[in-house]
Amino acid sequence: MKVLVIGGGGREHALAWKLAQSPRVSKVFVAPGNPGTATESKCENVSIAATNIAELLAFAGREQIDLTVVGPEAPLVLGIVDSFRDAGLPIFGPSKQAAQLEGSKAFSKDFLARHRIPTAMYRVFTEAAPAIDYVREHGAPIVVKADGLAAGKGVIVAQSVAEAEAAINDMLGGQFGEAGARVVVESFLSGEEASFIVMVDGGNILPMATSQDHKARDSGDTGPNTGGMGAYSPTPVVTPQIADIVMETIIEPTVKGMALDGIPYTGFLYAGLMIDDEGRPSVLEFNCRFGDPETQPIMMRLDSDLVDLLQAGIAGSLDEVQCQWNQQTAIGVVIAAHGYPADVRTGDVIRGLDAIPNNVKVFQAGTRSDGANIVTAGGRVLCVTALGDTVRDAQAAAYAGVKTIDFDGGFYRDDIGWRAAAREKA
Ligand code: ATP
Structure with a gap:
C-alpha cells in the first residue's frame, strides 16, 4: 500500500521511518519531507507544502494513496482531514472543528471547564x-x-x-x-510536566507510551522556552497509577465530551500535563497531533506495525488492536541551530552524519541539501535518538551519536532525561 506523511520535521521523519518498516507498505511519500526522509528506504519526498491542502488532495487522489497521516497542527486546523474525508481518501487526524482543541486555547479551556476536567x-x-x-x-x-x-x-x-x-x-x-x-x-501550576499521547477513533482510546519533553533551551531547564530540545520515553513520573488517573480524569472525559458536544475526536491527542507533588495531573494544553520531539523516541520503542494502528484509528476499531512496546528507554537529543529559538542562522554545513554509530538513529528536521552537503535550514536541526536498557545507557548512546555530529553554531542540552536518570539512581 501507499502511504502519505504530511510535514517535514523530525516527527515526520520518525513517522515515515516507522511506516516504511511495515511489510504492508510499498511506498511512503512525505510532503514536503526533508533530506533525511529522502534517504529512507521506500520513501520519496513530494515538493508540496504541508498547508497546501488543494495540492495535497490532488496528489493523494492521483497516486491513490491508501493512508495519510498528518504531522503538524497547521493543516489540521485548516481542515485537511475534512477535505480528504470528503474526497473518500483515508486519513488519520481530527476534523477542523475537533482540531480547535489545539487551535484555540479559549475553546479548549472552555471545553475543559464545561466537562470538569482538571486545568488551571x-x-x-x-x-x-x-x-x-x-x-x-x-x-x-x-x-x-x-x-x-x-x-x-x-x-x-x-x-x-x-x-x-x-x-x-x-x-x-x-x-x-x-x-x-x-x-x-x-x-500558574507547579509540578512536573509530562506528555500523554493517545490515539482516538471517535470513541475508543489507545494510549501511546509515556514521554517527557524538555522545553527550556538550556541544560538545567534554564533559558527561553523552545519547541522542545529533547524527549525520552517512558517517563517514570507517569507511574501506572498516575496513568490510570490521567485516563479516568482527563482523556476519557475529553473523548466523551467531544462526542457529546457533537465533534467526535479522531487522531492523535496529546495532553500536555502538569503533575503536582501529590501525583494529581492537570491539563496545561491539548495538541491535536503527535509531539515533536516525543514522536522520535516513542517510534523507536514501538514494536507494533504503525499501519495497523492508523487503519484501526480510521476504521473505529482501536479497541481491537494492541500496542507492543520495546521495554528499553529511548532518548532523543535535539541539536539546534545558532540563535534558536530567536533569529536562527541557516546554511551551516552539517558534518559527521555518515559516521553515526549503528545503534543511533538521527531524525532530520531543519535541514536541506546543498549540492553534496546537508546544511542547516531551521531552528531544530536534528534529533539524535537511541535506545538503552537503562536511562543512563540510552543517554550514553544518544550523546555518543551527538558527539559525532558537528556544525557551526550547533548546540544541544547535555541533560536530556535527567529527571529519569536521577530517579534511576535513587
Ligand atoms: P507547544 O509548543 O507545546 O504547542 P504552546 O505554545 O501551545 O506549546 P503551552 O504548552 O500551553 O504552549 O505552554 C508552554 C509551556 O508553558 C508549558 O510547557 C509549560 O512549561 C508552561 N505553562 C503553560 N501553562 C502553564 C501554567 N498554567 N502553569 C505553569 N506553566 C505553564
Whole structure:
C-alpha cells in the first residue's frame, strides 16, 4: 500500500521511518519531507507544502494513496482531514472543528471547564484593561497565552505583574495577529510536566507510551522556552497509577465530551500535563497531533506495525488492536541551530552524519541539501535518538551519536532525561 506523511520535521521523519518498516507498505511519500526522509528506504519526498491542502488532495487522489497521516497542527486546523474525508481518501487526524482543541486555547479551556476536567483557573479576554485588572487582582506568577497558534511562542509564564501586563499589551496589540485577538490568562501550576499521547477513533482510546519533553533551551531547564530540545520515553513520573488517573480524569472525559458536544475526536491527542507533588495531573494544553520531539523516541520503542494502528484509528476499531512496546528507554537529543529559538542562522554545513554509530538513529528536521552537503535550514536541526536498557545507557548512546555530529553554531542540552536518570539512581 501507499502511504502519505504530511510535514517535514523530525516527527515526520520518525513517522515515515516507522511506516516504511511495515511489510504492508510499498511506498511512503512525505510532503514536503526533508533530506533525511529522502534517504529512507521506500520513501520519496513530494515538493508540496504541508498547508497546501488543494495540492495535497490532488496528489493523494492521483497516486491513490491508501493512508495519510498528518504531522503538524497547521493543516489540521485548516481542515485537511475534512477535505480528504470528503474526497473518500483515508486519513488519520481530527476534523477542523475537533482540531480547535489545539487551535484555540479559549475553546479548549472552555471545553475543559464545561466537562470538569482538571486545568488551571482562567479567564478569556479581548480587551487589555480588564485582563490587566485580573492580573493585578491575582498577582504573579501568572500565565498569559495567545488564543491561536503562535508557533510555540504565544505563552508567557510571567514572573511579575509587569511582565504579564506587557505580554497582554503585546498580544492584544497585534504581536501574533489574529492568533492574539483573544488572550487566556491562567493561574500558574507547579509540578512536573509530562506528555500523554493517545490515539482516538471517535470513541475508543489507545494510549501511546509515556514521554517527557524538555522545553527550556538550556541544560538545567534554564533559558527561553523552545519547541522542545529533547524527549525520552517512558517517563517514570507517569507511574501506572498516575496513568490510570490521567485516563479516568482527563482523556476519557475529553473523548466523551467531544462526542457529546457533537465533534467526535479522531487522531492523535496529546495532553500536555502538569503533575503536582501529590501525583494529581492537570491539563496545561491539548495538541491535536503527535509531539515533536516525543514522536522520535516513542517510534523507536514501538514494536507494533504503525499501519495497523492508523487503519484501526480510521476504521473505529482501536479497541481491537494492541500496542507492543520495546521495554528499553529511548532518548532523543535535539541539536539546534545558532540563535534558536530567536533569529536562527541557516546554511551551516552539517558534518559527521555518515559516521553515526549503528545503534543511533538521527531524525532530520531543519535541514536541506546543498549540492553534496546537508546544511542547516531551521531552528531544530536534528534529533539524535537511541535506545538503552537503562536511562543512563540510552543517554550514553544518544550523546555518543551527538558527539559525532558537528556544525557551526550547533548546540544541544547535555541533560536530556535527567529527571529519569536521577530517579534511576535513587
Ligand atoms: P507547544 O509548543 O507545546 O504547542 P504552546 O505554545 O501551545 O506549546 P503551552 O504548552 O500551553 O504552549 O505552554 C508552554 C509551556 O508553558 C508549558 O510547557 C509549560 O512549561 C508552561 N505553562 C503553560 N501553562 C502553564 C501554567 N498554567 N502553569 C505553569 N506553566 C505553564
